[in-house]
Amino acid sequence: MSPKLVDKTEKINEIATAALYLFAKKGYAATSVEQIAEAAGIGKGTVYEYFPSKEEIFVHAINDWIMDLINRMLEKTRDIENPVERLKAFIEMVKDVLNVEEPDPKKLFADIDQQTFMQGGAFYKRRHIIKDMRATFCDLVVDILLDGVSKKVFKPEIARDVSKIAINLLAYLDGICMHYLIMEEYQEFEDQIDFHVKGFVDYILV
Amino acid sequence: MSPKLVDKTEKINEIATAALYLFAKKGYAATSVEQIAEAAGIGKGTVYEYFPSKEEIFVHAINDWIMDLINRMLEKTRDIENPVERLKAFIEMVKDVLNVEEPDPKKLFADIDQQTFMQGGAFYKRRHIIKDMRATFCDLVVDILLDGVSKKVFKPEIARDVSKIAINLLAYLDGICMHYLIMEEYQEFEDQIDFHVKGFVDYILV
Amino acid sequence: MSPKLVDKTEKINEIATAALYLFAKKGYAATSVEQIAEAAGIGKGTVYEYFPSKEEIFVHAINDWIMDLINRMLEKTRDIENPVERLKAFIEMVKDVLNVEEPDPKKLFADIDQQTFMQGGAFYKRRHIIKDMRATFCDLVVDILLDGVSKKVFKPEIARDVSKIAINLLAYLDGICMHYLIMEEYQEFEDQIDFHVKGFVDYILV
Amino acid sequence: MSPKLVDKTEKINEIATAALYLFAKKGYAATSVEQIAEAAGIGKGTVYEYFPSKEEIFVHAINDWIMDLINRMLEKTRDIENPVERLKAFIEMVKDVLNVEEPDPKKLFADIDQQTFMQGGAFYKRRHIIKDMRATFCDLVVDILLDGVSKKVFKPEIARDVSKIAINLLAYLDGICMHYLIMEEYQEFEDQIDFHVKGFVDYILV
């Protein structure tokens, strides 16, 4: 915990942040280490003082980004008493994430998937990071649902399958976001989600 | 006059097929034209007699693959009279597609997304191919649902929102497949889908 | 002199003519054998039945073109009685050659120079073709001048240096054409030449 | 902060010089970037740290060479008082330029013409460089002639057509050099030029 270490951590984050914006703008492959260095305001060689490889920059930057996403999710939903409102707030957040312009999340997700599936990809041997993220989101939804059950707002019988229900909800959100990103029919997107969520809430309400 | 006439279309398909397996194994970017040529059992230069660029090989190979997927989907579901059975057959097919080992669909989808989102990607200016595929799947589900309504098996009121319902179902399937591909918990996958589908069918049955 | 040989010669000329237009349009390097074959209406492989290499096509085509140039020059100037008119007709011809649009002579000349000077170039070991062309032009001018002397139209003393005078006139014409091709000031070109020729004729007239 | 600072300009010139010798030896097209790198004693990739493309190397090298030619011309003729001597010094310089062995100017000029005339050539959209060079030479000759007129050494009436006269002289020199380069009759070259220049000087002297 010497001051040097603090500096080092800070520098690492600076580089990772600069890199994230570039990755989200141009994609992982199309972003060169030189560009990252330039964006971070340091020399190309200096990048390698803080990261052993471009791949590590990606992993670090994505990890930070995911952590930040999760924290914001938790914060926004933590203090809402009404379970229905809390659930809706969560879904709003999901929608918001996709509407961020910079850094563009769809390119990041495309790169993450790529790097997760391809042998030798940056996340190929670290899919636990991606899995953990999904698990955390799942836990959050489970928490909201069980809270609703305990407050007698949601049907008690959903408690038994709460995990499955949470995963299915998240899967739906994932899929519909993908659909929207590809189809580019922004205007219908909200309607589409609202339609599903309405059915979902009806289904779980007592 | 014409001494050595090769079936161009066949050769194109041979190369595209060889390429598809490599793309699905190592990813588009990591597959070199030389490797494609080798896999197709021809020289590097010969590839360029049939395709103007690596990008076109990708587009062609993916397009063929998608067309094949769609055709198989349509075939398998076309002749089933019972709407519920037909819907379930469709979902079975979706599950099956993901369980193909070679060419690995998850990697192909990751590459497709990548090449669709990234500026200058192979599908960046051809997303209509991807959109058309999704639209075709949507039409199929809509068809199944309306068929069910007309046969008085499904609730008449779903007709009004049939398009939304179809998209939401497909989005869910998309999302849950992605979830399964990332989480690698194959054993729970079937249960998970069945759970959702059971709820879905209950919801639409008269 | 069998009919087959005649056919062969004809075919060779067809290919060479097609090639010449392409060389003059796109340059030697940028013209592929495939394009030549296509322009000649034959298959790529057939070209090699008539020429051993692309280089030989170039040499043959250029040689034909030069021969044609020379013949046209001789024809146009042969029957003019008045030496001054004959000289002017020759110079008119030179001007005309450069104004041909297709095949563009400046590109051909640039390619010829290139292939003459560069070691291993198509004309590197055949500069005699180029030299002969220049010698023929020189002979023509010498002939015109001596004819003028014998007709007492031109000063008798130019006979002694007639060869030098001819070469210098041709060199000037060469140079001014080059100048015009590079500077692209077409309108001044005629004036420029006329100015020089007027001085030249004044100088050699009795 | 800046540990290894190389004089970029110097390195650029080193590469350009190495390239110029190769271009003059083998021609632009036949010279590969790898060969340039080797000749400059650096790696292939390093070349691209200093030049964005092979084309730019050519343009830079040729431009430097031309500038150097012009400067030497100006220097050699600047301080000569006697207009006739000055004119002769200029012509001597022209002769000398062609007698340089390395880098061989005839090959460079052949490449320049090539790259100027061919669409997409390195000088195709930069012919102003070539035009400027010719204009500068023209200005120099004009300057010599007008200086001679003002010193009452040359006829006053040449002042009116001084530009035409200069261009014609340069055109002749251009053409005769070309002739000599192609015909390779070095021994007659000097005589030939002297013969023309003698006539020229007689014509412009008072």
Place this chain on the structure above:
DNA sequence: TATGAATGAGCTTTCATTCAT
């Protein structure tokens, strides 16, 4: 520690030429 100069493996693409039919 910070740097940017240097690098070369590796990429996609071109095309003159060969040759089986």
Place this chain on the structure above:
DNA sequence: GATGAATGAAAGCTCATTCAT
């Protein structure tokens, strides 16, 4: 004789990484 399918050498260029300073 005519063909076009096949080829691979060679090109220009990119960029993650190394390393001397």
